Amino acid sequence: MDFLLITMKLVKYFPENNVISSNINEDQAFEFVSRLKLTNKKSIYEFARGIDNDGILNVIYKENRVFRTKNVWYEKRAISVLSKLHNYDFYHSYKLEWKGFDTEIDAISLDKKIAVEIKRKKLNNKNIDFLEEKAYSLGFEKLIIIAPKFNSVNKKDNTQLFQFRPSYLPILRYYNNEYIVWKTFWKNSAQRHFRFLLANGRWKPQRRRYTNTSKWQAANRLIKEINYYHHKYVNPIKIYYSLSRHIGPLNEFEGKGYPISRYIAAFDIDGEHLGNHIIGDVGYCENCRKDAINKKNAFLKYLNKNGFEFEVFNSGAKGYHIYLTRNKEILELGQEEMENIIKDNLDYVDSFLSKKTQEFDQHRIFKVPYTVDGSTGYIVSNEEKKIIFDDELVKL
Ligand SMILES: [Zn+2]
Numbered sequence: 001m002d003f004l005l006i007t008m009k010l011v012k013y014f015p016e017n018n019v020i021s022s023n024i025n026e027d028q029a030f031e032f033v034s035r036l037k038l039t040n041k042k043s044i045y046e047f048a049r050g051i052d053n054d055g056i057l058n059v060i061y062k063e064n065r066v067f068r069t070k071n072v073w074y075e076k077r078a079i080s081v082l083s084k085l086h087n088y089d090f091y092h093s094y095k096l097e098w099k100g101f102d103t104e105i106d107a108i109s110l111d112k113k114i115a116v117e118i119k120r121k122k123l124n125n126k127n128i129d130f131l132e133e134k135a136y137s138l139g140f141e142k143l144i145i146i147a148p149k150f151n152s153v154n155k156k157d158n159t160q161l162f163q164f165r166p167s168y169l170p171i172l173r174y175y176n177n178e179y180i181v182w183k184t185f186w187k188n189s190a191q192r193h194f195r196f197l198l199a200n201g202r203w204k205p206q207r208r209r210y211t212n213t214s215k216w217q218a219a220n221r222l223i224k225e226i227n228y229y230h231h232k233y234v235n236p237i238k239i240y241y242s243l244s245r246h247i248g249p250l251n252e253f254e255g256k257g258y259p260i261s262r263y264i265a266a267f268d269i270d271g272e273h274l275g276n277h278i279i280g281d282v283g284y285c286e287n288c289r290k291d292a293i294n295k296k297n298a299f300l301k302y303l304n305k306n307g308f309e310f311e312v313f314n315s316g317a318k319g320y321h322i323y324l325t326r327n328k329e330i331l332e333l334g335q336e337e338m339e340n341i342i343k344d345n346l347d348y349v350d351s352f353l354s355k356k357t358q359e360f361d362q363h364r365i366f367k368v369p370y371t372v373d374g375s376t377g378y379i380v381s382n383e384e385k386k387i388i389f390d391d392e393l394v395k396l
Helices: 024-033 065-086 123-138 169-177 218-231 247-254 286-305 337-345
Strands: 009-014 018-022 046-051 059-060 090-098 101-109 116-117 142-147 157-167 194-198 204-205 236-242 245-246 259-264 266-270 277-279 307-315 320-326 333-335 363-367 390-395
Touching: 018 024, 018 101, 024 046, 024 059, 024 101, 024 123, 046 101, 065 101, 065 116, 065 142, 065 277, 065 390, 101 123, 101 307, 116 123, 123 142, 123 259, 157 247, 169 218, 169 259, 194 218, 204 245, 204 247, 236 245, 245 247, 266 286, 277 286, 286 307, 286 320, 333 337
Parallel strands: 116 142, 142 157
Antiparallel strands: 009 018, 009 059, 046 059, 090 101, 090 277, 101 116, 157 390, 194 204, 194 236, 236 363, 245 259, 259 333, 266 320, 307 320
């Protein structure tokens, strides 16, 4: 199964609890609902629900959020190149209603005249027809379709097709030539779990422990694995580590690492704002960034007041990572200390507390310092440093 093709899920509920589910595209979903006798939806996750000609209940579920996040890097990078090309910004994932159903356009220009659809699969004539019908009946003047490949280039005059070719080489060059080893972070790395979010959306664990020896620095073992994945044509887009130390860090990929309740004292600050997010050349939403800056300032005020030392890192996107330190060394804290700092700052920092128990999540992962966020190019570091991608948009 090629997971990149999944956008929605169709579930048929047969008698006697027999259920059949299949993955479908949005064009198939719109075609399918026209043959159903529709009934009221039961949750926000449902696109449509109805009875077919055989009296069987059919429910179509919207795109899964976990799956979506996996492709966001591709969308963001394509929008960023397009924005550079046209010299204007776009709303990202613009929600609207079409034919009485919730739908989304991957990006639209701020003047709402241009619709942009970014698909991570080879598009055929039928796919293009569907996207054109959707965009033009919604009143857009122009449609830009971006995909890795096209089976057909049949299109209307106002439609532009672009082939997107993201490049990983600038990121690889950074790791091999410029990566900074933050010594205090790598001290106990042999006990931490590391994992990669790859360009194809899959997660992969580290293959061995990142131990410091006289011959090998732990950080070099990470760089070696990045090169390994690159040569297998599945480049890491984001790289994470566990805040907790583990007895068996390699087993933590299955959640069985046996965490020791001592955590790197790192806190995540994320920005949010109401309304549509705008993405331009910078690769993240500036309005979200403003919110993150306000939250960061409030949290730093708290830390200063309570006598903490800290390092401020940008998170690689719109937010911040705050590391508590003492004499320039990363601080490790126990369960209760972590929980108390979060509880004092719930308005500003991401809550890593379990909703049920209000305890700190022992399995919490965080982006590795000085690695690159492959969706924006920003290096997770204490300065605003960005890798310049040489992604190509080729007009067909
Ligand atoms: Zn925003």
